[in-house]
Amino acid sequence: MxxxxxxxxxxxxxxxxxxxxxxxxxxxxxxxxxxxxxxxxxxxxxxxxxxIPNAGDVGVPQARAPKTFEPITLPKAAPGNLKAPKIDLPGLPAYAPQSAPSQNLLRHSASLSLRAVLVKGGATVPNGLIWRLFSAVPSLEGRSPLIASSQSATPSFDVPPGSYILHVAFGRAGTVKRIDFSGLKTQEIIDLDAGGLKLNAVVGEHGKPIPSRLRFDVYAEATDDAERKIVANDVPPGKVLRLNAGSYQVVSHYGAVNAVVRADIRVQAGKLTEATMTQRAALLTMKLVREHGGEAIADTAWTITNNEGDLVGESVGAFPSMVLAAGDYVIVARNNDKIYQRDFTVQAGKNTDVEVLTSDIAPSEDDATPEDAPPDDAPVDDAAANALKATGD
Structure with a gap:
C-alpha cells in the first residue's frame, strides 16, 4: 500500500x-x-x-478482523486448606552421609599418659584430681609457663619431647614430679602418698553427739624453725579431708567462746582415718527475770567472767545463749543502769537455762567493807569502851 x-x-x-x-x-x-x-x-x-501491485504480492499483511476468544474455565478449589499434589518419584538409592574423621587419627602417636594412686601398688584414683603440666624452662619473668591441664582420671598430653614439671592436686593433698619425656608413648604412675581424715566430736562423759556449733581447724606438723601452717579451717563434722600422709594437729571448736580441744592425729596413706574428740562444755541460755520462771526482760546486756575476773564472753538480748567450757563463772546482767550478778558452775554436757533475778543486785563500791575496818565480832578494848561510854554520857 x-x-x-x-x-x-x-x-x-x-x-x-x-x-x-x-x-x-x-x-x-x-x-x-x-x-x-x-x-x-x-x-x-x-x-x-x-x-500498482497487490498488497499480498509485496509482503504487506492483510488486515484481519478481531476474533473473540472463549474464556477458560478454571477448576473450583475445594474449601479448606489446599493439599499438595501427590507426586510419584522414581526410587532413589539410600544416601549414607560421610562420617567425620576420628579424633584418634589427629592425635599424635607419641603422647604422655598419666594416672595416680594413693599408695604404691594401689588402685587408680577415679576422680577429684587436677593435673597441671609446666615447662621446666622458666620464662623471662622467672616462672614456669603452664603447658597443659586436665581434670580427667587418666589424662594424655600430646607434647613434644622435653623436660616438664608435673603438679597433681587431690583435695588438700598434692605432689610435684619432674618428667623427662623422650617423645615415645609413655605412661607415668604418680604416687600421691595421701589418705583421708574424717572428724567428729561428742560432749560430756556419756559421749552425747553435738548437733550444731561444731567446727574443726587442721594444722600441719610443726617444724623447728616455723609455726604450724593451717591446712584447712572451719571444717564441718563428718567431712572427709584429702591430706598427704603425716601428722596433723586438729583443733575442735564447740561454739565461739572458750570450748576448745586439741589433738594430734596421724593420717596414713591409702586409708581413711576417723577421729572423734570429746568436749567438756555445755550450752547456756541466760535470762533476767523478776521471779523464777518469769518472763525475760529485754534489752539486757550480759557479761561473763571467770573467777579471776577475766572476760570470757559478752552478749545482748533477752535470751542469749553461748557454749562455755566446764568451770565456775560470774554472770553479770545490766538493764536500765542497774547491775545484777550471779555465780554459776558449768558442768560438761548439761545444757542449762540460767535465770538471774532482779533481786540479785551486784554490791556497789559503797557497800564494800574498808580493809582497815575491824570485823563486827572483833573484841573491843575495855579502856576504849569506857572512853566511848564517857564521851556518850
Missing part, C-alpha cells in the same frame, strides 16, 4: 502543477495522519493502475 502511494504521488504532483485544487501531496499525508483534506482527492491516471 505504501508503494502504491509512492507511485500515485507524481501524478498528484503533476495534477497540482496543472492548476487542480487541494494541497496535493501534503493533503494526502494529512489524510494518513488523520487530518481533513482541504480539497478533493488526488486524481490517478488509469494508465497507472496496472503499475
Amino acid at each position: 505504501f508503494l502504491a502511494f509512492l507511485l500515485a504521488a507524481p501524478a498528484a504532483m503533476a495534477q497540482e502543477r496543472g492548476g487542480g485544487g487541494g494541497s496535493g501531496f501534503l493533503g494526502g499525508l494529512g489524510d494518513l495522519l488523520g487530518g481533513k483534506p482541504d480539497g478533493p482527492a488526488p486524481y490517478v491516471s488509469p494508465s497507472a493502475n496496472d503499475l
Whole structure:
C-alpha cells in the first residue's frame, strides 16, 4: 500500500502543477495522519493502475478482523486448606552421609599418659584430681609457663619431647614430679602418698553427739624453725579431708567462746582415718527475770567472767545463749543502769537455762567493807569502851 502511494504521488504532483485544487501531496499525508483534506482527492491516471501491485504480492499483511476468544474455565478449589499434589518419584538409592574423621587419627602417636594412686601398688584414683603440666624452662619473668591441664582420671598430653614439671592436686593433698619425656608413648604412675581424715566430736562423759556449733581447724606438723601452717579451717563434722600422709594437729571448736580441744592425729596413706574428740562444755541460755520462771526482760546486756575476773564472753538480748567450757563463772546482767550478778558452775554436757533475778543486785563500791575496818565480832578494848561510854554520857 505504501508503494502504491509512492507511485500515485507524481501524478498528484503533476495534477497540482496543472492548476487542480487541494494541497496535493501534503493533503494526502494529512489524510494518513488523520487530518481533513482541504480539497478533493488526488486524481490517478488509469494508465497507472496496472503499475500498482497487490498488497499480498509485496509482503504487506492483510488486515484481519478481531476474533473473540472463549474464556477458560478454571477448576473450583475445594474449601479448606489446599493439599499438595501427590507426586510419584522414581526410587532413589539410600544416601549414607560421610562420617567425620576420628579424633584418634589427629592425635599424635607419641603422647604422655598419666594416672595416680594413693599408695604404691594401689588402685587408680577415679576422680577429684587436677593435673597441671609446666615447662621446666622458666620464662623471662622467672616462672614456669603452664603447658597443659586436665581434670580427667587418666589424662594424655600430646607434647613434644622435653623436660616438664608435673603438679597433681587431690583435695588438700598434692605432689610435684619432674618428667623427662623422650617423645615415645609413655605412661607415668604418680604416687600421691595421701589418705583421708574424717572428724567428729561428742560432749560430756556419756559421749552425747553435738548437733550444731561444731567446727574443726587442721594444722600441719610443726617444724623447728616455723609455726604450724593451717591446712584447712572451719571444717564441718563428718567431712572427709584429702591430706598427704603425716601428722596433723586438729583443733575442735564447740561454739565461739572458750570450748576448745586439741589433738594430734596421724593420717596414713591409702586409708581413711576417723577421729572423734570429746568436749567438756555445755550450752547456756541466760535470762533476767523478776521471779523464777518469769518472763525475760529485754534489752539486757550480759557479761561473763571467770573467777579471776577475766572476760570470757559478752552478749545482748533477752535470751542469749553461748557454749562455755566446764568451770565456775560470774554472770553479770545490766538493764536500765542497774547491775545484777550471779555465780554459776558449768558442768560438761548439761545444757542449762540460767535465770538471774532482779533481786540479785551486784554490791556497789559503797557497800564494800574498808580493809582497815575491824570485823563486827572483833573484841573491843575495855579502856576504849569506857572512853566511848564517857564521851556518850
